[in-house]
Amino acid sequence: MRSGGGALAAVSAGVYLFLYAPILVLVAFSFNAGRLTAAWTGFTLDWYARAAQDPQILAALRNSLKVAVTATAIATAVGTAAAVAFHRWRFRRQPALDTLVTLPIVVPEIVMASSLLLLFAALRLRLGFLTVILAHVGFSVSYAVVVVRARLAGFDRSLEEAAADLGATPLRAFFRVTLPLIAPGVLAAALLVFSLSIDDYVITSFVAGVGSTTLPIQIYSMVKSGVSPEINAVSTLLLVATSLLLWAASRLERGRRGWGTAVPVGAALAVLGAPFLLGRGPAGGERVLNLYIWSAYISPETLAKFERRQGARVNVDLYDSNEALMAKVQAGNAGYDVICPSNYVVQILQKQSLLRALDHSAVPHLPNVDPRFLDRDFDPGNRYSVPYFWGTTGIGYDKTKTGPVDSWGALWDPRFRGRILMLDDGREALGAALKWKGFSLNATDPASVRAAEQLLIVQKPLVRTYNSSSFEDILLSRDVWLAQGWNGQFAKIMGIDPRLDYVVPREGSGLFIDSLAIPAGAPHPELAHAFIDFTLEADIAAEICRTMGYSTPNRAAMPLLPESMRRNPAIFPPGDVLARTETIQDVGEATLLYDRAWTEVKTSR
Amino acid sequence: MPGEVVLRGLRKAFGEVVAVRDVSLEVRPGEFLTLLGPSGCGKTTLLRLLAGFESPDAGQVLISGRDVTALPPHRRPVNTVFQHYALFPHLTVAGNVAFGLEMRRRGRAEIAERVAKALEMVRLGGLGERRPAQLSGGQQQRVALARALVLAPEVLLLDEPMAALDLKLRQEMRVEVKNLQERLGVTFVFVTHDQDEALVMSDRIAVMNQGRIEQVGPPEQLYERPRTRFVADFLAVRNLLQATVVSIDGGRAQLRTRGGAAFSAADDGGYRPGEMVWVGVRPERIRLEEGGDNASPPQLSGENRLAGKLEDKIYLGDRTDWRVRVGDETLTVAEPAGPARVRSGGQSVTVSFPGEAVLRLDSEGSEPP
Numbered sequence: 023m024r025s026g027g028g029a030l031a032a033v034s035a036g037v038y039l040f041l042y043a044p045i046l047v048l049v050a051f052s053f054n055a056g057r058l059t060a061a062w063t064g065f066t067l068d069w070y071a072r073a074a075q076d077p078q079i080l081a082a083l084r085n086s087l088k089v090a091v092t093a094t095a096i097a098t099a100v101g102t103a104a105a106v107a108f109h110r111w112r113f114r115r116q117p118a119l120d121t122l123v124t125l126p127i128v129v130p131e132i133v134m135a136s137s138l139l140l141l142f143a144a145l146r147l148r149l150g151f152l153t154v155i156l157a158h159v160g161f162s163v164s165y166a167v168v169v170v171r172a173r174l175a176g177f178d179r180s181l182e183e184a185a186a187d188l189g190a191t192p193l194r195a196f197f198r199v200t201l202p203l204i205a206p207g208v209l210a211a212a213l214l215v216f217s218l219s220i221d222d223y224v225i226t227s228f229v230a231g232v233g234s235t236t237l238p239i240q241i242y243s244m245v246k247s248g249v250s251p252e253i254n255a256v257s258t259l260l261l262v263a264t265s266l267l268l269w270a271a272s273r274l275e276r277g278r279r280g281w282g283t284a285v286p287v288g289a290a291l292a293v294l295g296a297p298f299l300l301g302r303g304p305a306g307g308e309r310v311l312n313l314y315i316w317s318a319y320i321s322p323e324t325l326a327k328f329e330r331r332q333g334a335r336v337n338v339d340l341y342d343s344n345e346a347l348m349a350k351v352q353a354g355n356a357g358y359d360v361i362c363p364s365n366y367v368v369q370i371l372q373k374q375s376l377l378r379a380l381d382h383s384a385v386p387h388l389p390n391v392d393p394r395f396l397d398r399d400f401d402p403g404n405r406y407s408v409p410y411f412w413g414t415t416g417i418g419y420d421k422t423k424t425g426p427v428d429s430w431g432a433l434w435d436p437r438f439r440g441r442i443l444m445l446d447d448g449r450e451a452l453g454a455a456l457k458w459k460g461f462s463l464n465a466t467d468p469a470s471v472r473a474a475e476q477l478l479i480v481q482k483p484l485v486r487t488y489n490s491s492s493f494e495d496i497l498l499s500r501d502v503w504l505a506q507g508w509n510g511q512f513a514k515i516m517g518i519d520p521r522l523d524y525v526v527p528r529e530g531s532g533l534f535i536d537s538l539a540i541p542a543g544a545p546h547p548e549l550a551h552a553f554i555d556f557t558l559e560a561d562i563a564a565e566i567c568r569t570m571g572y573s574t575p576n577r578a579a580m581p582l583l584p585e586s587m588r589r590n591p592a593i594f595p596p597g598d599v600l601a602r603t604e605t606i607q608d609v610g611e612a613t614l615l616y617d618r619a620w621t622e623v624k625t626s627r
Numbered sequence: 628m629p630g631e632v633v634l635r636g637l638r639k640a641f642g643e644v645v646a647v648r649d650v651s652l653e654v655r656p657g658e659f660l661t662l663l664g665p666s667g668c669g670k671t672t673l674l675r676l677l678a679g680f681e682s683p684d685a686g687q688v689l690i691s692g693r694d695v696t697a698l699p700p701h702r703r704p705v706n707t708v709f710q711h712y713a714l715f716p717h718l719t720v721a722g723n724v725a726f727g728l729e730m731r732r733r734g735r736a737e738i739a740e741r742v743a744k745a746l747e748m749v750r751l752g753g754l755g756e757r758r759p760a761q762l763s764g765g766q767q768q769r770v771a772l773a774r775a776l777v778l779a780p781e782v783l784l785l786d787e788p789m790a791a792l793d794l795k796l797r798q799e800m801r802v803e804v805k806n807l808q809e810r811l812g813v814t815f816v817f818v819t820h821d822q823d824e825a826l827v828m829s830d831r832i833a834v835m836n837q838g839r840i841e842q843v844g845p846p847e848q849l850y851e852r853p854r855t856r857f858v859a860d861f862l863a864v865r866n867l868l869q870a871t872v873v874s875i876d877g878g879r880a881q882l883r884t885r886g887g888a889a890f891s892a893a894d895d896g897g898y899r900p901g902e903m904v905w906v907g908v909r910p911e912r913i914r915l916e917e918g919g920d921n922a923s924p925p926q927l928s929g930e931n932r933l934a935g936k937l938e939d940k941i942y943l944g945d946r947t948d949w950r951v952r953v954g955d956e957t958l959t960v961a962e963p964a965g966p967a968r969v970r971s972g973g974q975s976v977t978v979s980f981p982g983e984a985v986l987r988l989d990s991e992g993s994e995p996p
Binding site: 181184185189199 | 678679680699700701705706707709711713715717727730
């Protein structure tokens with residue numbers, strides 16, 4: 023018996039460790055002095071201070087809390103009412119209704135997200151707080167119903183009858199007897215809804231609009247530039263606040279009041295309320311620009327300059343993928359004035375008449391742009407877009423482990439078995455194979471795509487992992503020695519670790535140009551033009567490049583950049599490199615070929 | 628009159644099942660009336676119609692002369708003691724008792740005073756701050772009583788309040804509840820399936836069967852003179868026999884069962900020669916003698932003597948039930964505890980009972996279960 027108990031304790035400990043170890047790591051790394059999550063480099067509170075000063079993180083946190091609190095209140099009230107109704111009355115179509123109520127739990131989130139987006143578009147609801155809150159209530163109310171019903175299952179109906187018998191009206195009976203008794207269930211439902219709301223990403227990313235970027239969207243959108251430890255700090259604070267609330271709730275449930283309960287509640291509210299007090303943006307004039315852009319693509323300082331100059335306010339919302347951007351713009355009710363699509367997305371949106379033609383007379387600084395980035399095939403004559411950042415796909419590697427690398431072939435070198443990382447992106451991974459064998463990134467003939475597919479299948483045993491979101495961290499930690507990836511992220515880690523290098527292989531590679539454009543339905547087109555022209559000014563373009571670390575296409579800005587940046591081959595590759603690149607384009611019906619090939623690769627053994 | 632309950636033609640069905648059929652009943656002010664019957668007979672539904680938890684498909688409920696048929700429970704001048712007490716687990720004992728007064732928006736001082744008094748009344752003074760879960764079953768029941776009575780209802784409804792108590796406590800509570808009712812003079816409508824409880828406590832008993840009231844009367848009357856086979860059976864008239872009336876003479880009806888057993892009954896004026904009747908004999912009215920040769924023809928005396936064979940014995944402590952085969956019938960004979968008698972199965976015996984012990988039962992009414 024004794025040894026059995028010991029084994030049980032060990033297993034339990036193991037399970038808890040498995041559950042909580044990631045959280046402990048997150049908390050620990052929020053105090054890590056190093057920027058990257060690869061290694062512990064010393065204790066600091068710096069990230070907390072920075073989070074407290076970052077207006078975008080604070081705004082996202084505020085938004086998340088507003089949405090979560092409102093959605094929790096509504097969904098819990100509605101869910102409780104529905105659960106009580108289900109419990110109290112038996113009606114004819116109840117089994118069907120039962121199924122309907124629980125359906126949102128099993129419907130894939132992405133399906134719910136796109137249908138909500140269509141619904142809101144059909145109702146002509148402007149995307150924003152209202153739509154986010156409605157969506158969150160919509161998907162979480164089922165959970166609330168299920169949780170409260172579970173509690174009601176053990177509820178003695180005769181207690182309500184006793185209350186009525188003693189003279190309580192149905193409403194008073196509910197609040198004096200039923201509610202106190204199912205309170206633990208209602209509280210559990212509220213906590214569940216709150217946590218579902220606060221960490222929902224998929225649905226929110228579809229239905230969020232101007233000024234309603236939540237924390238998860240903020241975090242995901244940072245993926246492109248690497249998730250910063252500030253997020254660990256914010257997450258730790260959220261964790262502390264919710265733990266305190268849970269603790270207080272469990273005390274309340276046991277009927278304990280007083281300081282022991284009030285103090286944790288107060289502390290939790292203080293933590294949760296802090297973002298509402300800190301770093302509130304300027305109240306701003308009545309003119310507003312709604313900017314929808316990749317994370318870490320523009321700094322608050324730059325935006326502040328624009329706001330001062332125009333006497334306007336800029337709302338910044340973030341996305342993490344071109345797909346999210348397209349969904350939002352195609353829904354047609356997002357209300358954005360300026361967006362930042364990648365090359366082929368400009369093409370797609372323009373074909374669907376979703377972009378507004380630029381008035382070139384309102385962007386007089388356009389000639390500042392390097393002609394190499396103008397008049398590209400995705401937007402001839404730059405009628406709809408203006409280049410903002412550009413970059414290349416290449417290989418980041420540890421030159422002390424691999425020696426010099428200049429070919430895609432290095433990613434197929436058996437000496438580096440288990441030390442190779444490929445982007446988790448079909449077009450990019452297949453593109454590496456296509457380029458290595460001398461094909462176009464945009465090859466549409468089945469034979470070429472098939473050949474690339476075979477190459478990736480052959481390569482698979484050498485590959486440690488497919489990853490597009492933190493490839494630079496994985497390289498920095500030396501889990502891999504060679505990583506396919508984008509230049510901006512590699513440039514950052516090369517500044518930390520001089521043994522790392524970046525190369526655009528000699529066979530050529532992909533070029534991306536992220537451009538600013540104005541959606542067809544933009545409410546403030548005049549201010550949008552002013553903003554685009556603002557970013558083209560030499561000193562502003564230089565500032566954007568300096569603060570964000572991506573390659574600027576602005577020729578006039580180059581002399582204003584520090585020497586170290588200009589000479590960094592990962593940021594500004596030599597001229598001949600650019601000549602070897604091509605942009606990934608919309609391949610039309612061949613998209614299916616690429617999707618199939620990529621599925622074959624990912625599922626092959 | 629305050630405390631009077633009048634039910635007129637009440638009917639309640641749940642889907643296909645008719646729980647209460649055309650029940651009419653009058654309960655006098657200050658009366659202790661018991662609804663007695665087996666489970667499923669409709670007694671609890673009838674009580675719930677009174678309390679307002681169910682609304683009738685037809686008929687009327689009048690309380691204190693007022694038609695309350697359409698009133699919801701919280702507006703009826705009645706209070707209920709529930710089967711499992713339905714005490715609010717999140718409130719203290721005092722909180723439970725105060726609940727109804729709070730709903731009536733009484734002043735704080737008045738509530739405190741009346742709660743204290745009510746708890747004293749049920750001998751729970753000093754336990755006001757406990758939670759219901761910290762009390763014994765008997766104490767919980769007293770809280771339920773206090774909670775209902777503190778509102779000074781005109782009628783108190785009790786739904787099998789003793790069912791959850793053990794036998795000893797139940798017997799104590801019977802007396803206590805009865806005394807309380809007499810002291811307060813409140814009309815009690817009490818539901819039970821326990822005939823002893825009904826007999827001990829009630830002023831009148833209404834026996835229910837299949838949604839109908841079969842017989843209403845004081846306990847003695849019901850016990851002495853059950854009208855139907857169902858009531859007789861429910862009130863422990865164990866020997867129910869079907870017999871033909873052979874003749875009537877001298878105030879005696881001569882009866883013969885199909886199996887040939889012949890006996891006489893005191894004629895109550897309801898026997899008709901040649902008719903088939905149901906009769907009943909209480910087991911404790913039958914005596915048992917050793918030997919089967921003492922039988923004598925019934926016409927010679929008022930005492931019936933029948934020869935039979937002992938089948939088996941059920942020992943019950945304060946009495947023993949003997950099962951005796953008489954012709955085609957099996958009779959149950961209850962013998963009070965006394966000097967141990969050694970009898971064995973198959974032994975010949977004689978059973979005897981006076982003609983006055985034979986109860987004529989109406990052929991109408993429902994079948995016994």
